[in-house]
Amino acid sequence: MTPAVLARAVRVVLGGNAILRGVDLSVSDGEVVALLGANGSGKSTLVRALVGAVPIESGEVELLGRPLGRTVAWERIGYVPQRMSAATGVPATAGEVVASGLLHGRRLRPPRHARKSVRAALDLVGLTHHVDRPVRELSGGQQQRVLIARALVRDPALLVLDEPVAGVDLPSQEAFAATLTDLTARGRTVLVVLHELGALAPLVQRAIVLRHGAVVHDGAPPTPTREHSGADHDHVHPHDPDEEYADTGIAGMRWEP
Amino acid sequence: MILDEIAGMLGDPLMQRALLAAMLVGLAAPVVGTYLVQRRLSLLGDGIGHVALTGVALGWLVGNAMNLAPHDMLAVPGAVVTAVIGAVVIELVRERGRTSGDVALALLFYGGIAGGVLFISLAGGTNANLMAYLFGSISTVSSADLWLTVVLTTLILVVGVGLRTALFAVCHDEEFARAAGLPVRALNIAIAVIAALTVTVSMRVVGLLLVSALMIVPVAVAQLVSGSFRRTMGLAMGIGVTVCLSGLSITYWNDLSPGATIVVLAIVVYTVVALARPALQHNRPHDPHPHVPDDVDVDVDA
Numbered sequence: 001m002t003p004a005v006l007a008r009a010v011r012v013v014l015g016g017n018a019i020l021r022g023v024d025l026s027v028s029d030g031e032v033v034a035l036l037g038a039n040g041s042g043k044s045t046l047v048r049a050l051v052g053a054v055p056i057e058s059g060e061v062e063l064l065g066r067p068l069g070r071t072v073a074w075e076r077i078g079y080v081p082q083r084m085s086a087a088t089g090v091p092a093t094a095g096e097v098v099a100s101g102l103l104h105g106r107r108l109r110p111p112r113h114a115r116k117s118v119r120a121a122l123d124l125v126g127l128t129h130h131v132d133r134p135v136r137e138l139s140g141g142q143q144q145r146v147l148i149a150r151a152l153v154r155d156p157a158l159l160v161l162d163e164p165v166a167g168v169d170l171p172s173q174e175a176f177a178a179t180l181t182d183l184t185a186r187g188r189t190v191l192v193v194l195h196e197l198g199a200l201a202p203l204v205q206r207a208i209v210l211r212h213g214a215v216v217h218d219g220a221p222p223t224p225t226r227e228h229s230g231a232d233h234d235h236v237h238p239h240d241p242d243e244e245y246a247d248t249g250i251a252g253m254r255w256e257p
Numbered sequence: 258m259i260l261d262e263i264a265g266m267l268g269d270p271l272m273q274r275a276l277l278a279a280m281l282v283g284l285a286a287p288v289v290g291t292y293l294v295q296r297r298l299s300l301l302g303d304g305i306g307h308v309a310l311t312g313v314a315l316g317w318l319v320g321n322a323m324n325l326a327p328h329d330m331l332a333v334p335g336a337v338v339t340a341v342i343g344a345v346v347i348e349l350v351r352e353r354g355r356t357s358g359d360v361a362l363a364l365l366f367y368g369g370i371a372g373g374v375l376f377i378s379l380a381g382g383t384n385a386n387l388m389a390y391l392f393g394s395i396s397t398v399s400s401a402d403l404w405l406t407v408v409l410t411t412l413i414l415v416v417g418v419g420l421r422t423a424l425f426a427v428c429h430d431e432e433f434a435r436a437a438g439l440p441v442r443a444l445n446i447a448i449a450v451i452a453a454l455t456v457t458v459s460m461r462v463v464g465l466l467l468v469s470a471l472m473i474v475p476v477a478v479a480q481l482v483s484g485s486f487r488r489t490m491g492l493a494m495g496i497g498v499t500v501c502l503s504g505l506s507i508t509y510w511n512d513l514s515p516g517a518t519i520v521v522l523a524i525v526v527y528t529v530v531a532l533a534r535p536a537l538q539h540n541r542p543h544d545p546h547p548h549v550p551d552d553v554d555v556d557v558d559a
Contacts, residue, residue, distance in 0.1 A: 051436035074438025081432050089295035090476065092429065092486040100426035105438035108423040134484035150433070
């Protein structure tokens with residue numbers, strides 16, 4: 001069976017720096033794989049390269065059996081980028097943002113049942129009643145859930161998520177874990193970038209760990225390093241100013257060196 | 258009395274053409290403006306406007322060389338072609354991300370004005386010949402101009418309104434649009450092209466120096482009071498038509514520049530709405546804090 005995601009010797013250079021140095025990766029159909037690594041290890045760049053958001057210097061990527069490009073069945077792939085700022089120019093409602101997820105290369109206008117699909121997707125992430133609310137009025141975690149709904153609205157077979165629970169309020173984290181449990185039970189393939197396994201640990205079947213732009217582990221989910229799991233560990237993220245504003249709704253772009 | 262005056266204005270064929278042109282421009286400019294504001298490129302219209310001036314002068318130069326009468330017959334087509342090329346080049350430069358946006362715009366501003374003045378002097382004209390294009394000359398709209406306006410406006414509205422969700426997706430989150438398999442480059446170029454067409458269409462009504470105001474100010478007003486993208490665009494179109502028609506009507510009775518009157522009127526509307534907004538929102542108090550349950554258990558009564 002062809003894997004849902006296949007990467008061979010992927011090399012990505014951004015601004016003259018080799019961010020990914022020959023990454024091999026494969027995710028089978030129906031598998032839930034976590035992509036772990038310290039900040040700056042290249043995990044975010046890797047998923048962005050896999051979905052075509054970042055150009056690849058050399059190497060090959062196949063999504064659902066097709067080489068990256070026009071022929072990929074994009075309508076079956078849902079991507080959730082790292083949280084963006086809500087304050088993007090003109091105001092937009094949660095429903096409008098989710099509706100944009102219904103479009104793909106062969107569909108430039110929303111289908112007739114759009115409104116119903118949008119409501120169903122917002123329902124999945126527990127935001128049914130916010131369809132007509134401006135996104136800028138939602139909390140950081142709720143905005144993240146809107147972005148997840150935007151990926152789910154097309155009912156994807158493959159879901160690619162970039163740090164979906166980083167700096168997200170607790171109810172949103174729980175809602176997300178429930179949604180993901182439901183999706184995996186229905187046989188969806190999930191590739192998720194995580195800072196730590198956390199609440200998703202029971203779902204994750206395999207973990208790939210990146211370090212300095214290369215895979216250093218591919219197999220059973222690793223246990224966190226001692227200093228992270230110790231009772232006296234003071235969990236500070238000096239690189240992540242987002243976290244302290246997590247539920248104020250004003251959290252901006254995440255810092256990723 | 259007043260009705261007679263209005264009937265008189267509407268009966269004037271010159272005024273009929275001018276009003277129709279103003280209405281179409283008022284309808285189309287905010288559509289494009291919504292996308293430009295969305296991607297924080299409010300000054301792009303200005304950049305394209307400056308480039309279009311070079312196009313006007315080039316059209317004039319070619320018309321002169323070919324001994325066409327009148328000399329400025331090719332000025333508008335020249336502006337259309339040059340503005341479209343300029344807009345696409347800006348988009349490609351932006352996509353590469355090599356030159357920062359404001360430097361690219363600065364190059365366009367000064368290159369466009371200097372090119373326009375240079376070519377018009379080569380054509381044996383003077384800067385005075387450019388004034389009509391810089392500040393608008395709606396009273397001289399001919400039937401041919403009007404037809405071009407109708408065709409181009411229809412094109413702008415079909416693309417700008419018909420592909421609203423797709424263009425919104427690209428402007429809202431380009432990375433997601435790419436990952437969704439949307440033809441991002443084609444959609445970006447579509448926005449650049451309809452922006453260029455809007456600039457040349459609006460040139461006769463408000464002039465190249467004020468084109469951008471007609472694209473941006475109605476959107477700025479609309480987003481003060483609207484929470485959705487669709488409503489912002491619709492409201493901006495309504496405001497655009499209203500200020501264009503009322504501004505032009507004012508100049509029928511008062512000897513004022515139509516372009517400047519329209520833009521000043523739009524800015525007055527913005528100021529009034531911005532000042533009245535706190536009062537408007539007073540009726541519907543909005544708690545800025547999101548509705549999220551507490552992370553910790555607290556006894557509020559204690």
